Amino acid sequence: MTINKFQGKTEQEAIEKAKLEFGPTVVIMSTKEIKPKGIFKFFKSSTYEVTAAIEDNYVQVRETAYQKEASKIATPISKPQTSDNSQMVSMMKEIQNIKNQEEKQFKERLDNLSEMLEQKLASVNPEVATEKMDTEKPQSSEEMNFVRILYNTLLNNEVNEKYVNQIMDEVEKVIRPGNSIDMILSNVYQKMILKFGQPKTIDVTGKKPNVIFFIGPTGVGKTTTIAKIASKYRVDHNMKVAFITSDTYRIAATEQLRIYANILDSPMSIVYTVDEVNQEIERYIDYDLIFVDTAGFSHKNEKQKADTKFLINGVKEEYQKEVYLVVSATIKYKDLLDIVDTYHEISDYKLIFTKLDETGCYGNILNIKLYSGAELSYVTNGQNVPDDIEVFDTQKVVKQLLGGQ
Numbered sequence: 001m002t003i004n005k006f007q008g009k010t011e012q013e014a015i016e017k018a019k020l021e022f023g024p025t026v027v028i029m030s031t032k033e034i035k036p037k038g039i040f041k042f043f044k045s046s047t048y049e050v051t052a053a054i055e056d057n058y059v060q061v062r063e064t065a066y067q068k069e070a071s072k073i074a075t076p077i078s079k080p081q082t083s084d085n086s087q088m089v090s091m092m093k094e095i096q097n098i099k100n101q102e103e104k105q106f107k108e109r110l111d112n113l114s115e116m117l118e119q120k121l122a123s124v125n126p127e128v129a130t131e132k133m134d135t136e137k138p139q140s141s142e143e144m145n146f147v148r149i150l151y152n153t154l155l156n157n158e159v160n161e162k163y164v165n166q167i168m169d170e171v172e173k174v175i176r177p178g179n180s181i182d183m184i185l186s187n188v189y190q191k192m193i194l195k196f197g198q199p200k201t202i203d204v205t206g207k208k209p210n211v212i213f214f215i216g217p218t219g220v221g222k223t224t225t226i227a228k229i230a231s232k233y234r235v236d237h238n239m240k241v242a243f244i245t246s247d248t249y250r251i252a253a254t255e256q257l258r259i260y261a262n263i264l265d266s267p268m269s270i271v272y273t274v275d276e277v278n279q280e281i282e283r284y285i286d287y288d289l290i291f292v293d294t295a296g297f298s299h300k301n302e303k304q305k306a307d308t309k310f311l312i313n314g315v316k317e318e319y320q321k322e323v324y325l326v327v328s329a330t331i332k333y334k335d336l337l338d339i340v341d342t343y344h345e346i347s348d349y350k351l352i353f354t355k356l357d358e359t360g361c362y363g364n365i366l367n368i369k370l371y372s373g374a375e376l377s378y379v380t381n382g383q384n385v386p387d388d389i390e391v392f393d394t395q396k397v398v399k400q401l402l403g404g405q
Contacts, residue, residue: 003053007034011048018052027053146181147171150188153403158363160333163370167192185402192398195366199392200350200375202229202289204239206320209287213312215346216326217339218296221354223253224385225326226291227260229378231386234264239288243268244280246311247295257293260385274314281319299335299342309346324377325349330359333367340372350377357381357388362400 004021008014011031018026030051147168154164167188174187202212214222226243233239243261245268247253254270261268269280277292284290294311297304315321325343327336343349351374353365369376382388 003051005049005051007047007049009047011050014048014050015052018050022052022054025054146184147175150402154363154401156361157401158333158361158367159401160363160367163367189398189402192366192401193394196369196376196392196394196398199394200377201391202233202377203320203322204233204237204288208320209242209281209284209290210320210322211281211290211292211315213292213294213321213323213347214326214352215294215308215312215323215343215349216296217299217331220296220326220328220331221380222296222326223247223256223260223293224383225352225354225378225380225389226257226293228380228386228389230260230266230289230291231264232389233289234266235386240286241266241289241291242280242284242287243291243293244271244277245269245293246271246277247293248272249295253293274311277311277314278316281315299339305342305346312347323347323349324352325374326352326354327368328355328358329353329362329364329379330355331364333364336364336368337371340368340374344372348374350375352378352380353392354380362397365397366401 002022004018006014006017006021008017011033014031015028018028028050032049032051034047034049036046150171151164151168154167155161159167170191171184171188174184203210214226216222230241230243234241241264243257243266245254245257248270258268267284269276269283271277271280281290294308295304297308299305312321312323323346325340327339331339351368351372353376356362356379365376365379368374376392376394378389379392380389
């Protein structure tokens with residue numbers, strides 16, 4: 001008995017290849033679906049492998065079949081005349097041509113199969129190729145197109161490939177017979193909502209005053225963001241707000257904050273030491289919120305990092321305290337990773353993303369949320385005070401990441 005394996009894009013194609021080589025009497029011993037592996041497995045279709053067997057006298061049987069066919073054609077010939085002999089030769093040549101054509105087609109299909117296998121072997125990690133094959137039902141072309149579009153959309157929105165693949169893994173779990181594309185998309189939408197979590201804004205339910213520190217690198221718009229948030233609480237909620245700044249490096253920032261404080265009819269203090277911070281907090285003990293603007297610095301500046309940490313940790317424990325890290329949505333992903341790591345050494349924080357109006361890609365919001373584990377709070381989308389700020393809208397951002405408007 002001769003045993004061989006054949007692969008095809010479908011189970012039927014693999015069986016046809018077996019029949020082409022072994023003939024119609026081939027015995028199909030087993031079939032197996034081979035699902036692609038690796039990062040881009042969703043872009044590749046499953047293949048099928050059949051194990052086929054034929055008795056060793058197959059060749060002899062096949063040749064006998066050709067001979068029988070020839071004898072049928074030759075049966076009407078009763079006289080060995082010259083013209084009849086020519087007819088016989090012509091018929092035999094026709095049979096041989098049919099046989100040659102069949103063999104040619106087989107070779108071509110075999111070459112195509114070999115080329116396909118070589119391409120797959122060249123693109124598959126050897127370690128992955130030896131893993132146990134998954135036997136789940138393959139996705140339909142519609143589902144594969146959906147996955148491909150989703151994958152590319154997330155990448156185009158600058159979601160890191162690591163997190164895209166995590167989302168794709170979750171998508172694969174809900175691709176099942178009977179689940180429509182709309183149902184799958186709805187599941188993806190809900191999963192991404194959960195990944196972002198509910199935004200956390202300033203806590204105004206505790207004891208007074210709540211001391212709010214704003215930290216972050218230079219140029220991200222901390223001072224303007226403070227003014228926007230303070231305006232909301234002062235005007236919309238009629239709360240008493242005060243300002244403290246420890247940013248003595250930039251005179252312009254101090255003057256800018258003073259202007260906002262005057263507009264809101266709120267006090268402002270400049271401090272240089274931790275003791276002065278506690279003194280000013282004591283002075284504003286009856287206020288609802290105290291906004292503290294800190295000096296922006298490079299995440300590579302160890303001295304300023306130490307100073308900021310000392311300032312925040314130096315606030316007396318009797319005061320309620322929150323810390324917000326302000327970062328720009330336009331900063332490169334790699335730099336954002338360094339920034340969130342650096343500021344985690346200073347304090348736990350919530351995240352504020354600024355300058356959403358300067359980018360069309362919101363992927364870094366998801367990237368940094370998942371990387372840092374910090375809660376999201378506010379986003380800004382312009383320079384206008386107090387209008388261009390809002391609580392992080394999870395649903396809107398998820399829609400944007402999925403290609404919506």
